[in-house]
Amino acid sequence: xxxxxRRKLGRSGLEVSPLSFGxxxxxxxxxENSSFEILDNFIAVGGNFIDTEYMCILSGLQxxxxxxxxxx
Numbered sequence: 001x002x003x004x005x006r007r008k009l010g011r012s013g014l015e016v017s018p019l020s021f022g023x024x025x026x027x028x029x030x031x032e033n034s035s036f037e038i039l040d041n042f043i044a045v046g047g048n049f050i051d052t053e054y055m056c057i058l059s060g061l062q063x064x065x066x067x068x069x070x071x072x
Contacts, residue, residue, distance in 0.1 A: 003046035016049035023050055026064045039068040 006015035015017045021042050042050075052062065 001045055011051075016048045018049075020049040020051050021047055023052060023065070032064060032067075035064045036060060036068050039065070 003017045003019055006016050007018050009016050010012070022038075023035075023039075030038075039050075050065065052065070
């Protein structure tokens with residue numbers, strides 16, 4: 001699967017993939033290496049919309065995202 005479509009995100013001017021990645025499992029139910037692998041795969045197929053809702057802050061998602069996205 002490759003995600004090629006984009007949709008406007010409200011009036012922000014941003015265009016995001018129609019498929020959002022929910023990251024609330026990071027830091028809670030899967031380890032950091034698995035998190036990196038999953039994020040890398042999501043980005044590799046064209047995903048660019050990652051849900052970082054409030055509970056993700058508590059799980060450590062932000063730290064995992066920062067480390068994962070440094071390579072791009």
